[in-house]
Amino acid sequence: MDEKRIEENLNKLKDLIPVNYQLKESLKKRFYRNRWKKMGVAIAAAAAVLLMVFSFGIKHLQDNLITKVNAEELKIINQISFISLGKINAGKIAEYNGTIYIPLHDKGIYKYDSKGFKKIIDKPAGEVAISTNGTKLVFIANTSAGKNAIYIKDLNDGKENKIIESKDSDTYYSDATFSPDGNKIIYTEQVIVPRETHGFEVKESNINTVDLKNLKITKLTDGCCGSFVKNGDAIVFERDNKIIYKNLKDSSEKIIDEGKRPSVSPNGYYIAYEKYEIKNEKVEDVNVRINMNNIWIADASSLTTKKQVTLNVPKSVPPGMPKEEIQNYVTDTLYSYYWPVWSSDSRSIFVLKNLNEDIRGNTMQLMKIELSREELTPEEVVKKFLQAIIVRDKDFARVLMKNSPAIMIVSNPHPVAYEILESGTEGSTPYVDASLSYEYSMNGYCSVDKSRYYLSPSENGYIIDSIKHLETVEFIEKKGTFYKIENNVKTKLFDKGEIPKEILPDNLNTHATTLTYSPKTNTIFFTIQTDDRSQTRIISNNISKKEFKLIDSFENTFIPDIKVDSSGKYLAVLAYNNTSQQSNAYVYNFKTGERINLKAKFKNTKIEEISPRFWQQDKLIFQISLKEGSLYYIYDPYKPYKDEVLIP
């Protein structure tokens, strides 16, 4: 190895950085076009005029330089539900540069960022929106006199100002959002009165704007849920269950689609909205009528294309219902997707997702759908698929498979980590080999399944056609003896008596509680606990070297779960202190010997539970539970920002 070799390899690396030649060509065409325009005009016009036209040319060029694609060409590259709110209802959220603002029913507005989850507005509000520069929030709340009012909170100085207040208690405000320049608020004003017999009637529904400089109110049209379109001098809104684009210059209107609650992306390119359709299907001789609900996106400028970005499925026929007696069955979808909101960079949509089944536990979630102009590669498809399997996002896992099995997610042993091993082609079929590790909580068992995923091209890039199981290696502890099972052959690795006494707890009545395996370093990690739970040790055993190491020891602490990352260099640990009854999560860095306390990253958030969920290759996804709900975070030990945690 010499310097020349390093330089040769650097040149090889250069070739591995892909160049977007499509962009190169399209930009070149624009420069050509511009030159042609400019020259044509130059011949005909005087110098002063030429200058003006050239300026127009530059402006025209600027407007068109940033490449953009139609809505239908956008690819869904990831989908993750990262907040579970349980039975607490959330309203329309807002996002700016990774910070999410969530109104929780009757509780106020919360800020979810890398530092935790904190209430920032006490007033109970059903919705919140943020200005395009991220400095102001607009929200609607009731005044002490029982009227509706629109408030603005300045995030820099923390001041809250009431902008307008309803004239009586029958007038309600909703859907308040900022104009792209931040100078106006567009909102819905509705007069809702009780009917003579029962229920309520919307007597009036206006889309208004209020100018924040002079508080002048202007009615734009009838309808609701209006948003301005950046650079468009237009609004998009809902009227009679239709999404409408209105040109404010000539007042012309165009129906984009049937749907509700449109949201225009901050760059002005796309509209996201809820769409409701009735679909009829025949399932086992039963006519099933499904009230289908999904989120769609459409173009805001050309208004020509649309695309569905969620995948909903019908609720299953309730168990116990005799199928032979049912001729017609009307059902809803398993999930309700609603209130789509764009991220500040216009590249993701946040959607509230409600599980329409009366079960215990978490029913309402906040989901993020990431869109891209790039297609997913086979490796990326398999990565996203395995991630969806681990976080039990069944519907997204199904999007990535051609023929998805009815039951996809198993609860125990549960998957805890994945690794992409290699990729290639068999004949002309692309494949990706990946491993998925499974564990039982509080049990000395883990397994690593290797599978080959075969893919074919699809609208998002690739789709998984089939999965071939390659091999499974299992590790199990039984009565103090550790075994490896491969190809149905059980091999004893070691027993408790072989573990050096000095690293075992003092009390000899011990048992193993949990174990995990790193294929990369051929090492198993396990915990040994005294039967009285007074001492616990985390120990590793390098199977090749037959070497034991003490990772850490705890007192009065129970370790129900440990997870090693794909490189074998980091171990995530869930620890319950028996005295304080508090959980904590740690990450051990075997290179530096450091122990990182994940709970300590949240100074102003009252955490009830914290638990490592899974390793996304080399990033740890963990969850914190608060009284308001559960939130996901990422800890990435390899990145320079490793002192911080990030939201997904």
Place this chain on the structure above:
Amino acid sequence: MVESFLEFYEKNFDDVYRYVYFKIGNKWDTDDIVSEIFKKAYEKYKSIKSNPRSWLFSIAKNTITDHYRKNKNVTLEDNISYFSYHDIFENKFEKEAEIDCLKKSIYSLPKEEIEIINLKYFAGMTHREISQIIQKTEDAVKMKVFRIIQKLKNLVIKCLEG
């Protein structure tokens, strides 16, 4: 002048693209930033007297900084590295251990040294061109490059030894 701009564009697009992509780490932002860089270059190209390549890469550097300031709420120069240098090389599952170790070694270098590697080897700039961008003498750049390569050699050897 416009014709020569097209030649200039043709000659430099790939280098600028690689330079930006390596720093930014995702294609979407890279596409937008590269478009922005050439838009700025197009507007000002006729006023350039000398060293158009150094000038173009200065635009690139500033556009990337502006992008972070605008989109990531980053104000300090140091923080920019927090969002930089993702593994963007094609064929991630490269089995060649030497290349793999070289990648890891590059990412473990200080930010300024990664920048020099990017300019010299991925953007294909000469020592003189780099000296104009980072405002050091040509000899100083030459020396720096030599030292970085030596450092990389030692890191790669260490990595290969496991």
